[in-house]
Amino acid sequence: MEQLIxxxxxxxxxxxxxxxxxxxxxxxxxxxxxEGLGLDSIDALELIMLMDREYGIxxxxxxxxxxxxxxxxTMAEYIQQHRTK
Amino acid sequence: MKIAITxxxxxxxxxxxxxxxxxxxxxxxxxxxxxxxxxSAHSDIPxxxxxxxxxxxxxxxxxxxxxxxxxxxxxxxxREALQMAKWPNGQMANDFAFISGTTVGGMxxxxxxxxxxxxxxxTENICLHEAGESTNLIVKHLEPFVPSPFAFIxxxxxxxxxxxxxxxxxxxxxxxxxxxxxxxxxxxxxSKFHLNGFNTLMILDKQPCRPFDANRNGLNLGxxxxxxxxxxxxxxxxxxxxILGYIGGYANTCDAFHQTASSENGEGAYWAMSKxxxxxxxxPDDIDYINAHGTATPNNDLSESAALKRxxxxxxxxVSSTKAFTGHTTSASGGLEAAICVLAMQHSFVPANxxxxxxxxxxxxxxxxxxxxxxxxILCNAFGFxxxxxxxxxxxxGVNLSENPVNSTLSTVTSVDMNEDTEINxxxxxxxxxxxxxxxxxxxxxxxxxxxxxxILKPDAVVCATQYGCMLQSMRFLQDxxxxxxxxxxxxxxxxxxxxTIASLIAILTGNHGYNATYSQGKHSLDCALKDIQTQLSLxxxxxxxxLEFDEQVDAWxxxxxxxGDQTQNIAKAYIVTK
Numbered sequence: 035m036e037q038l039i040x041x042x043x044x045x046x047x048x049x050x051x052x053x054x055x056x057x058x059x060x061x062x063x064x065x066x067x068x069e070g071l072g073l074d075s076i077d078a079l080e081l082i083m084l085m086d087r088e089y090g091i092x093x094x095x096x097x098x099x100x101x102x103x104x105x106x107x108t109m110a111e112y113i114q115q116h117r118t119k
Numbered sequence: 120m121k122i123a124i125t126x127x128x129x130x131x132x133x134x135x136x137x138x139x140x141x142x143x144x145x146x147x148x149x150x151x152x153x154x155x156x157x158x159s160a161h162s163d164i165p166x167x168x169x170x171x172x173x174x175x176x177x178x179x180x181x182x183x184x185x186x187x188x189x190x191x192x193x194x195x196x197x198r199e200a201l202q203m204a205k206w207p208n209g210q211m212a213n214d215f216a217f218i219s220g221t222t223v224g225g226m227x228x229x230x231x232x233x234x235x236x237x238x239x240x241x242t243e244n245i246c247l248h249e250a251g252e253s254t255n256l257i258v259k260h261l262e263p264f265v266p267s268p269f270a271f272i273x274x275x276x277x278x279x280x281x282x283x284x285x286x287x288x289x290x291x292x293x294x295x296x297x298x299x300x301x302x303x304x305x306x307x308x309x310s311k312f313h314l315n316g317f318n319t320l321m322i323l324d325k326q327p328c329r330p331f332d333a334n335r336n337g338l339n340l341g342x343x344x345x346x347x348x349x350x351x352x353x354x355x356x357x358x359x360x361x362i363l364g365y366i367g368g369y370a371n372t373c374d375a376f377h378q379t380a381s382s383e384n385g386e387g388a389y390w391a392m393s394k395x396x397x398x399x400x401x402x403p404d405d406i407d408y409i410n411a412h413g414t415a416t417p418n419n420d421l422s423e424s425a426a427l428k429r430x431x432x433x434x435x436x437x438v439s440s441t442k443a444f445t446g447h448t449t450s451a452s453g454g455l456e457a458a459i460c461v462l463a464m465q466h467s468f469v470p471a472n473x474x475x476x477x478x479x480x481x482x483x484x485x486x487x488x489x490x491x492x493x494x495x496x497i498l499c500n501a502f503g504f505x506x507x508x509x510x511x512x513x514x515x516x517g518v519n520l521s522e523n524p525v526n527s528t529l530s531t532v533t534s535v536d537m538n539e540d541t542e543i544n545x546x547x548x549x550x551x552x553x554x555x556x557x558x559x560x561x562x563x564x565x566x567x568x569x570x571x572x573x574x575i576l577k578p579d580a581v582v583c584a585t586q587y588g589c590m591l592q593s594m595r596f597l598q599d600x601x602x603x604x605x606x607x608x609x610x611x612x613x614x615x616x617x618x619x620t621i622a623s624l625i626a627i628l629t630g631n632h633g634y635n636a637t638y639s640q641g642k643h644s645l646d647c648a649l650k651d652i653q654t655q656l657s658l659x660x661x662x663x664x665x666x667l668e669f670d671e672q673v674d675a676w677x678x679x680x681x682x683x684g685d686q687t688q689n690i691a692k693a694y695i696v697t698k
Contacts (some may be wrong), residue, residue: 072550075380079320079610087607091598096321
């Protein structure tokens with residue numbers, strides 16, 4: 035799990051173009067949207083695409099992302115349960 | 120001056136002319152179906168396709184040269200409008216202007232031939248890529264109808280509001296005596312590029328779209344063109360033209376909220392509609408029908424409903440979105456739907472809002488079936504990416520709009536050419552910069568510095584001139600689309616690929632709800648932007664403006680352009696201008 039979390043942080047930084055950040059800058063349990071990283075709806079679409087590309091998870095409904103993307107941890111937990119690659 | 124509409128022309132999935140369109144509207148027959156000509160990997164996504172191949176369109180139009188589908192559709196509708204207006208019919212046409220909005224331009228050919236281009240083949244289509252060039256080609260084939268040189272040609276490119284913005288500029292040219300007749304609207308073909316783009320935004324319905332329905336699940340893309348022939352009532356009467364209706368009022372504002380989403384309360388839409396009504400000197404209860412933007416995305420319909428409820432309250436006129444007939448024809452939609460409004464006025468009916476079943480909290484309840492009754496005033500909305508919101512009032516009776524000749528030159532208050540990167544961090548924070556290309560950062564910094572130096576932090580208008588638009592993101596999206604076989608594409612490059620990305624980004628970053636426009640007319644893009652500004656300054660619609668000159672040098676595109684002896688360059692200039 036910890037390895038997946040670290041990998042996911044690096045993938046998020048890359049997908050969302052956080053040029054000056056390192057995985058250590060993202061708190062595993064901090065909210066991704068709103069306060070924490072301050073992500074928006076475009077980022078949510080990018081994260082949905084990230085899960086598709088990297089883990090073979092297809093989300094048909096963008097609204098489903100809300101629960102999954104609460105934090106890096108919730109996202110990693112969802113990926114671990116649903117990944118197809 | 121009263122501005123008369125003396126001709127309309129339109130083409131879409133429901134008809135290649137006014138007659139066919141009227142028949143389909145009255146029969147409540149939608150044009151949404153499986154794709155036949157687009158040849159996308161996403162064949163399960165329904166579209167509103169004009170039911171003719173490019174070869175069939177060329178045969179119908181008598182064309183035998185390479186031409187983008189955008190130009191073919193535009194030419195078809197433009198010719199119909201001129202014929203209906205009985206123009207030129209012997210008169211000299213030296214004060215004639217053609218203003219045609221588009222964003223796709225020749226992308227349909229570029230995406231088809233890109234691999235050939237990259238290998239140095241099929242060079243004859245490369246020049247057709249530009250938005251402005253697709254307008255020039257329409258002009259070229261209108262010449263038998265309009266023999267003299269055109270007084271003015273412009274291509275507004277503000278995504279889905281482009282055609283309504285073309286009509287507004289056209290009206291302003293008449294009011295300032297810079298044209299006697301104007302043909303204005305827009306044209307847009309389907310492309311794999313924007314079908315895939317909208318798909319990354321997860322807003323394409325795999326069923327026929329259901330505007331304003333509780334269970335709506337996104338839009339269907341469509342294609343087409345629509346134009347209005349505009350001239351002063353006096354000129355129309357003098358030459359014996361039939362007057363179909365009048366331009367009542369119009370306005371463009373910026374929602375200044377988000378690149379692709381509308382604000383919850385529909386702030387920009389509310390102001391665009393309010394200002395259009397004010398110019399038309401009418402009250403909300405004078406409006407008999409609203410042709411809504413109504414794309415059927417969850418976000419648009421809720422936001423537009425909020426704006427409509429705020430403006431019309433309990434006196435909500437009949438509302439419908441004709442996109443359930445035609446699909447969302449993006450940059451053409453304002454022209455196509457304005458022409459549909461003129462048809463509705465001429466034939467006294469409210470077009471149906473197809474496929475609507477139930478309402479939900481916050482949504483307006485649309486006219487589900489055709490309603491036959493006279494329509495005196497119609498409001499037509501077209502909203503685009505970057506929160507570019509435009510509203511037009513079409514009236515059965517004319518209203519006098521103020522006139523003023525263009526009598527002064529522009530004065531430049533500040534001028535910034537951002538060639539050095541050293542100052543960029545002062546104006547663009549890392550959080551703001553993370554989605555911007557290096558050239559986008561330069562233009563944003565240039566804009567902010569020009570506003571700071573002029574001490575005008577919210578200019579009345581933000582107008583951008585760009586030949587190719589946001590080429591780096593466009594090329595990224597195009598290449599990924601081709602390499603991946605249209606699979607697993609990232610949304611950000613598409614969102615940032617529209618020509619109006621720069622002007623809207625600056626409005627969003629500075630909270631500017633004012634007029635927002637972008638012109639893409641080859642080497643004449645800046646002339647178009649300045650003409651628009653000078654016209655609005657003369658009419659007192661604005662007191663100052665931020666002008667942006669933007670282009671982005673991209674190796675992949677430059678390698679192709681070199682085959683035809685052209686090349687791009689990085690431009691990031693900003694000016695504040697006043698009277």
